[in-house]
Amino acid sequence: MSDMIEASGLSKFYGEFAAAQNITFSVPAGQVCAFLGPNGAGKSTTMKMLTGFLSPDTGTARIGGFDVHSDRIAAAERLGYLPENGPLYPEMTPNSFLRYVGETRMLGGGELEDRLGWVCQQCSLGDVWKKAIGKLSRGYRQRVGMAQALLHDPDVLILDEPTSGLDPNQVHGVRQLIESLSETKTVLLSTHILQEVHAVCSRVVLINEGRLVFDGPTSELGPHSDAMEAKFRELTIAA
Numbered sequence: 001m002s003d004m005i006e007a008s009g010l011s012k013f014y015g016e017f018a019a020a021q022n023i024t025f026s027v028p029a030g031q032v033c034a035f036l037g038p039n040g041a042g043k044s045t046t047m048k049m050l051t052g053f054l055s056p057d058t059g060t061a062r063i064g065g066f067d068v069h070s071d072r073i074a075a076a077e078r079l080g081y082l083p084e085n086g087p088l089y090p091e092m093t094p095n096s097f098l099r100y101v102g103e104t105r106m107l108g109g110g111e112l113e114d115r116l117g118w119v120c121q122q123c124s125l126g127d128v129w130k131k132a133i134g135k136l137s138r139g140y141r142q143r144v145g146m147a148q149a150l151l152h153d154p155d156v157l158i159l160d161e162p163t164s165g166l167d168p169n170q171v172h173g174v175r176q177l178i179e180s181l182s183e184t185k186t187v188l189l190s191t192h193i194l195q196e197v198h199a200v201c202s203r204v205v206l207i208n209e210g211r212l213v214f215d216g217p218t219s220e221l222g223p224h225s226d227a228m229e230a231k232f233r234e235l236t237i238a239a
């Protein structure tokens, strides 16, 4: 099975402080992998390096086999990224924003209309399709971010806290969406909700203070979310 997401020795320093240090892991095609760690562990920093939004100080990142810096366009074509705080233009509507994103992705004509219809339905955006993004609730803005990540039907999804700020019904909807996507896509998702990991992820990568501390099957972290929480604390409590 080929690896669709590859982090190889990724580090990012801010002065003396290591936000991420020598992070190496890879996610094979078709896997849904959780990326866990306490607040400030370096998850978003690592995801930004994996997606090419932040240049690493050491190491390389590949998406679908393409280096995110030297083969930027080929990597970007295969990647959908939901950033932690998406650049969702407040004055635009989901309709105009996603149309614009589609055009920058070189989608047009009937294909763009089909994809807009699909993400509108999958991300339940019909009720707010023509409302200003700045006036939407956090949950709806998160769904616009998901729609943006899915629009060009990428093979790989990197999702930074996709269920953050959603109500329980919306959380359920996003989990179902990720589960249905997992049949055809490779997904790396960060979350603080261990039940979510148990429900949708077969694998866990856990970082603490910028370093990788666990990489294995979800069942190895614990048979249920309570056991996972105990193991999470054991691996991440500062010495």
Ligand SMILES: Nc1ncnc2c1ncn2[C@@H]1O[C@H](COP(=O)(O)OP(=O)(O)OP(=O)(O)O)[C@@H](O)[C@H]1O
Binding pocket: 014, 018, 019, 037, 038, 039, 040, 041, 042, 043, 044, 045, 046, 084
């Ligand atoms: N531009 C920056 N300058 C200085 N420090 C930064 C910068 N960006 C991130 N950091 C620091 O790097 C560390 C890792 O941050 P990061 O956002 O990657 O953590 P995280 O695991 O995603 O946390 P959370 O779960 O709270 O979202 C934090 O201590 C953060 O304050």
